[in-house]
Amino acid sequence: MADEPMLAEQNGAIPVAETARPFYQAVGNEEAVFKAAHRQGLSLLLKGPTGCGKTRFVEAMAHDLGRPLITVACHDDLTTADLVGRYLLRGSETVWVDGPLTRAVREGAICYLDEVVEARQDTTVVLHPLADHRRQLPIERLGVTLDAAPGFGLVVSYNPGYQSVLKDLKDSTRQRMVAIEFGFPATEVEEKIVVYEAGVNPATAAELVRLAHAIRRLETGGLREVASTRVLIAAGRLIVEGLSMREAARAAITGPLTDDGAVGRSLNEMIDVYLPELDGAR
Template sequence: MPGSEVRPYYVPVGNEEHVFKAAFRQGLSVVLKGPTGCGKTRFVEAMAYDLKRPLITVACHDDLSTADLVGRFLLRGGDTEWVDGPLTRAVREGAICYLDEVVEARQDTTVVLHPLTDHRRQLPIERLGVTLDAAPGFCLVVSYNPGYQSVLKDLKDSTRQRMVAIELGFPAADVEEKIVAVEAGIDHDVAAQLVRVGQAIRRLENVGLREVASTRVLIAAGRLIGAGLSPREAARAAIVGPLTDDATVTAGLVELMDAYLADTSSPD
């Protein structure tokens, strides 16, 4: 991102950087599809840095309204004044606007994106009676997890077909080991143990997990190990706990952790 001296750490798993930059040059919007914790947000941060564009991120939720994105009139000091929302700021500034987990927002909210995601590249602001042309450098990026979302929470076809899709997944084991080691600041051999645990969980079927172990939770476990916890303690706190509340599933995962991880503390 502009103003940042160091590129956000991101290791590509395919041609996603090439596709994103091509879409950006052509003024196309991008939808990132992938499991929770696979690096979608970090990827966008790295692309903003490479393209020298400011990044405005919005964490979407089911109460997110059009006004939350576009803006609203607020009373300040007895006067009513218009305050731009994050999407409007990005349109005016030529920034990358990243809507994380966009399907969590109400569908009537996402419709406002349509004029920005086709050849018009415009944002109508009905409250002001104006239509803004996107400044050079503006790019709309949205993300969601297609494996987690239900039929009732999915991108409308009319929205989906306005965007270039980039599918992200968990990296290959050797790449993920490097990521965990660097991000957690731990020895590569310990990172390799955690990645083997993560892969074992991802291979499980019909065990009652809505989500599998992400790269994010493996990094969290690694950081706990770096703080002095044993690998098993760290894995139970950072991997097992966040994945399930079910006692039976928990017991099964703990047994798996014990089989893969040594019960020794990380050296200071």
């Protein structure tokens, strides 16, 4: 049943059915698209910059659908065995241990592969029979093919800003999925998010968002990423703890965004221009 609580929390899944809904502020029709795709057994591809809310969105959708959520942070060393499973020694016995993707297939959970392009392409090929009409997972080492349990969903995400010739999804993978594009929220929506998540007052949130917009307009090679909603929330939380707005922004925004001394000085100058030098605003 769609509203059954997650029973195997020890497997690393988040039990979503009996918890409060993760805070997510919709900015378009992304919730309707996700739920329609899930009902039809279609896999989803989420595209957008770092810190714009993709992971929180998946958490909220899993909660709404009453499905367990298993999240995998993809990286260069991620192997097929890491996703599917492997034989391990336990005492004097060799036992098979399911990987997160296999657990999701068996349990009817949503499997979320975060930054999927970081995984090797030979690893992501295992997703193909799951992402199309077959909805099956072949496990070569066991000599079996699993049919996805009802409620299973496959969701992957990546940041197009990092894509390159060597790090991109194969066309054969992309065309098996329904895509949802994410960007940073509109000003008023982003301010509400910062207020809710950081606990600052609306005026402080407005100042932080105004600074973020200025940084996002910059054209410089020293910034790998611009100021995300995530770093604004971190700055807001430091402000709640009593740091001044400028101190909080230097720690939560300038530091994470760049290691380049010149770029860092430029960001700090922008902070001095855009943010008042006041004690922490609660």
